[in-house]
Amino acid sequence: MPNDPVLIAEVRAWLSKAGRDLATAEYELRADPPFADDIVFHAQQAAEKSLKAFLSWHRIPFRKTHNLIELGETCCQIDQSLETLLRRAAPLTEYAWKFRYPGHPEEPSADEAAGALATAREVFNARRTRFPPDAWPIGCPARISTTPYTFASSGASTLCDLLSAVGRVAGGVGACRRCQVGQHPASSGTAV
DSSP, rough: OOOOOOHHHHHHHHHHHHHHHHHHHHHHSSSOOOOHHHHHHHHHHHHHHHHHHHHHTTTTTOOOOOOHHHHHHHHHHHHHGGGGHHHGGGGGGGGTTTTTTTTSSSSOOOOHHHHHHHHHHHHHHGGTTOOGGGGTTTTTOOOOOOOOOHHHHOOSSHHHHHHHHHHHHHTTSOOOOOTTTTTTTTTGGOOO
């Protein structure tokens, strides 16, 4: 029996957003120094959106929340095998707000950010056996590599080239937003 196309589109949209959050965090990890506060935020967002995709697939309603504990508990009611992973992901919840605004006395370390990103990748990758391939974002591999995507390995010479490459990896449209609407040519040669 074919899957509901509306449901497939909804799940694919959540996973595409999660993939873009992962790609953004990977890009920010390569900065010198890494943008640790943004990385942990995008890690939390990727995990959250991955869980919301899982709940959507099972037609389980959820409220607007960033709370990975709440979302994880609901996911575990459907699939108990997720419990260990989601317990590890639960601490990412605070990254939805902790470093987003001025006034926090400390920043996350680069190691903390890399760890958060690794956990978010695991949550995202947990989908590969839980959704049919037609629910994966177009062009998205069955698994996002647990090896960080590097600028050097991308073959990109411009920021637009890099965004195009990570967009394809994350299942997005594969171009920066300005290129999508023709506001600047991707061939401008703007070096990263």
